[in-house]
Each structure stands twice: as structure tokens, then as C-alpha cells.
Amino acid sequence: xxxxxxxxxxxxxxxxxxxxxxxxxxxxxxxxxxxxxxxxxxxxxxxxxxxxxxxxxxxxxxxxxxxxxxxxxxxxxxxxxxxxxxxxxxxxxxxxxxxxxxxxxxxxxxxxxxxxxxxxxxxxxxxxxxxxxxxxxxxxxxxxxxxxxxxxxxxxxxxxxxxxxxxxxxxxxxxxxx
Amino acid sequence: xxxxxxxxxxxxxxxxxxxxxxxxxxxxxxxxxxxxxxxxxxxxxxxxxxxxxxxxxxxxxxxxxxxxxxxxxxxxxxxxxxxxxxxxxxxxxxxxxxxxxxxxxxxxxxxxxxxxxxxxxxxxxxxxxxxxxxxxxxxxxxxxxxxxxxxxxxxxxxxxxxxxxxxxxxxxxxxxxxxxxxxxxxxxxxxxxxxxxxxxxxxxxxxxxxxxxxxxxxxxxxxxxxxxxxxxxxxxx
Numbered sequence: 001x002x003x004x005x006x007x008x009x010x011x012x013x014x015x016x017x018x019x020x021x022x023x024x025x026x027x028x029x030x031x032x033x034x035x036x037x038x039x040x041x042x043x044x045x046x047x048x049x050x051x052x053x054x055x056x057x058x059x060x061x062x063x064x065x066x067x068x069x070x071x072x073x074x075x076x077x078x079x080x081x082x083x084x085x086x087x088x089x090x091x092x093x094x095x096x097x098x099x100x101x102x103x104x105x106x107x108x109x110x111x112x113x114x115x116x117x118x119x120x121x122x123x124x125x126x127x128x129x130x131x132x133x134x135x136x137x138x139x140x141x142x143x144x145x146x147x148x149x150x151x152x153x154x155x156x157x158x159x160x161x162x163x164x165x166x167x168x169x170x171x172x173x174x175x176x177x178x
Numbered sequence: 179x180x181x182x183x184x185x186x187x188x189x190x191x192x193x194x195x196x197x198x199x200x201x202x203x204x205x206x207x208x209x210x211x212x213x214x215x216x217x218x219x220x221x222x223x224x225x226x227x228x229x230x231x232x233x234x235x236x237x238x239x240x241x242x243x244x245x246x247x248x249x250x251x252x253x254x255x256x257x258x259x260x261x262x263x264x265x266x267x268x269x270x271x272x273x274x275x276x277x278x279x280x281x282x283x284x285x286x287x288x289x290x291x292x293x294x295x296x297x298x299x300x301x302x303x304x305x306x307x308x309x310x311x312x313x314x315x316x317x318x319x320x321x322x323x324x325x326x327x328x329x330x331x332x333x334x335x336x337x338x339x340x341x342x343x344x345x346x347x348x349x350x351x352x353x354x355x356x357x358x359x360x361x362x363x364x365x366x367x368x369x370x371x372x373x374x375x376x377x378x379x380x381x382x383x384x385x386x387x388x389x390x391x392x393x394x395x396x397x398x399x400x401x402x403x404x405x406x407x408x409x410x411x412x413x414x415x
């Protein structure tokens with residue numbers, strides 16, 4: 001059976017190691033933007049790797065191994081976030097600001113300090129996560145809604161609020177006006 | 179034309195064909211709308227260039243190691259010899275396992291008395307062997323509970339659980355070996371063979387279910403005998 005698996009082009013241990021070496025920073029960053037916790041981000045990548053390894057015979061070579069693991073890592077980050085902060089994806093959550101004052105978030109802010117991260121601090125959890133999934137991870141609105149078991153309209157509203165806040169922040173930060 | 183619709187147009191998502199056409203028409207005919215749309219595009223585009231955080235080297239090292247561990251656990255063991263030798267190993271080794279009490283000289287912590295079947299009043303000629311047996315009972319019972327609670331279709335969870343059981347198992351096996359309890363070491367090694375097979379990702383759900391049922395049964399047999407024998411021993415003292 002092992003021989004059959006190798007012949008079928010199942011990713012090898014070496015390929016996993018290579019993927020970790022070349023892309024783990026990106027997986028970590030994506031998970032960090034979702035969880036805002038280095039610990040949860042690490043756990044998410046770890047879970048993704050083990051999950052990908054366990055399911056490696058299902059790997060479809062139409063995508064790259066790194067991309068496949070990235071997707072699994074994002075899903076793992078979402079699951080961990082949900083588990084650690086239950087109820088954050090309640091659809092009608094209004095303008096609740098993020099936990100930018102927490103030690104975890106502060107550590108995250110040190111790790112990722114670009115313009116986007118600065119702006120994301122002013123979003124609520126649901127706004128931030130929906131925006132990250134839509135804007136950076138290019139998920140479809142329907143996928144996001146299904147993931148969180150909420151209506152597409154709720155996802156849209158979260159993204160609209162996020163974009164509105166981000167544009168205001170960017171206007172302030174860049175001094176530009178449309 | 180509101181900004182929300184323009185945002186959805188930017189993402190090319192969430193608008194019907196008619197709505198998209200409506201936006202196209204407005205952008206072509208309304209200068210104000212086109213200007214607002216350009217502004218949205220410029221700002222959202224600027225948020226696409228994200229900085230990548232560097233994962234700490236020790237973290238990356240842990241990820242590499244987790245793959246190594248998973249690879250070791252997934253070493254495919256030919257199922258037939260495992261199943262064929264299982265009964266024999268158990269038959270011979272359980273007896274040996276139950277006789278280990280006196281031979282074990284190293285104390286393995288068994289402080290979690292609430293989970294131990296052996297009464298606290300039990301005192302044998304060797305406190306260390308009792309502690310070892312209690313520790314082993316806790317390990318076997320936790321393994322039994324963990325395996326029972328893990329669904330067959332949850333491969334990643336099962337792999338993680340099994341890796342953890344194997345690590346514990348090796349600890350007990352090492353202690354048994356160091357104390358010339360070869361019988362027990364063999365029992366624990368035979369556990370590992372089945373566990374590794376159970377963690378293999380090429381195992382069918384049916385085989386996993388059968389193997390898991392058998393493993394749970396054998397765990398239960400050992401636990402029962404361990405508890406009974408320890409109990410018998412206490413009554414004779």
C-alpha cells in the first residue's frame with residue numbers, strides 16, 4: 001500500500017518540509033491576522049500540517065501543496081478562534097471594537113505592524129475576519145457565510161462596515177481624500 | 179448608487195448579473211459614481227500589499243518536528259502479521275504483565291488517585307510496583323476513553339491522540355524493560371503496532387472500526403485483570 005501511495009504522487013515528507021521552509025511565514029501571517037494571537041496562529045499552522053499530512057492522499061495536484069496547506073491553516077485558525085471566543089460570529093454584532101488592548105493583541109501588533117494591521121485594529125472580530133477572508137484570502141461571500149453558519153447578507157454587512165471604517169482610517173493615515 | 183454596491187462590484191461577488199450591469203452603466207454615465215469607485219479601488223488595493231510576519235525559528239522547528247513525528251507514526255505496518263500475532267502476544271504477555279509487580283523498581287507517578295481502581299489502602303511489598311501499576315492503569319484507561327471518544331472519520335484527531343498514546347506507551351515500555359519485565363514490554367510494544375496501524379491514513383473506516391473495537395476490548399481485558407490481580411494481592415497481604 002505504501003508503494004501505491006508513493007506512485008500516486010502523494011506529497012512526501014520532504015515536500016512537506018520544503019513547504020514549511022518556504023511558506024510557513026505566510027501561513028503564520030494569515031492565521032495571525034485572523035486570530036491576532038501568536039499562540040493560536042502557531043496552533044493553527046500545527047493543526048493544518050498534521051491534518052494535511054493525514055489527508056495527503058486526498059491532495060489534488062491542481063493546486064500547490066503550499067496553497068492547500070494555507071487553506072487548511074486558515075480554516076484551522078477560524079476554528080480555534082471560534083473555540084476560544086465563542087459567539088464572535090453572531091451576525092448582528094454592531095460596532096464592538098476589537099480587543100486591541102489585550103496582551104495577545106499587543107504582541108500581534110508588534111509582530112505585524114503594516115498599514116493594514118494598524119487599520120484592522122479598529123474593526124470588530126466579525127468585521128476583521130470577514131474582511132480578511134474576503135479581501136486577503138479571496139473567499140466568496142457564500143463560503144464565508146457557510147463557514148460561520150450565518151446569512152450572506154450578514155457577511156456583506158460586516159464587510160461593508162469594515163470597508164467603511166478602513167477607508168476612514170486610511171484617509172486619516174494617508175491624508176488623502178477621494 | 180451606494181458604496182456598498184460599488185464594493186461588491188470591486189470584489190466581483192454578491193451581485194446578480196443585472197446588478198453588475200447596472201453598476202457598469204452607472205460608471206459609464208455618472209462621473210461622480212466613477213470617481214467614488216476609483217477611490218474605493220485605490221484604497222482597497224492599497225490594503226492588498228500586506229507584510230508577512232516571520233514565524234520564530236523555534237516555532238518553525240516545531241512544525242518540522244510535527245511532520246517528522248507524524249511520518250514516524252504513519253509507518254505502514256502490514257496488518258496481517260499484527261492481527262495474526264495479536265492473540266498470541268496477548269495470551270503470553272498478559273500473564274507476564276500481571277506478574278510484574280515485584281520486578282518494577284522505578285517509581286512512575288500515579289498520584290491521580292481519583293482515577294485509580296486500586297484502593298489507597300493497598301500496600302504490597304513494593305510501593306514502587308504499585309505506583310507503576312497505578313500509572314499504567316491510568317494510562318490504559320485514558321487511552322481507552324480517548325479512543326472511544328474519537329470518531330473513525332476524524333483522521334487528524336485520531337492521529338494526534340494516537341501519537342500521544344504511543345509516547346506514553348513508550349515511557350511505560352522503557353520502564354518495564356529497564357526492570358526486566360519483558361512480558362509487559364512486549365504487551366506495550368504490541369499495543370504500539372496496532373496503534374500505528376490505526377493511525378495510518380490508508381486504513382479504511384471499516385478496518386479502523388474493527389481494529390479500534392479489538393483494541394478497546396484488549397485494553398479492557400488488561401485493565402480488568404490488572405485491577406483484579408492487584409485487588410487479590412491486597413487481600414492476601
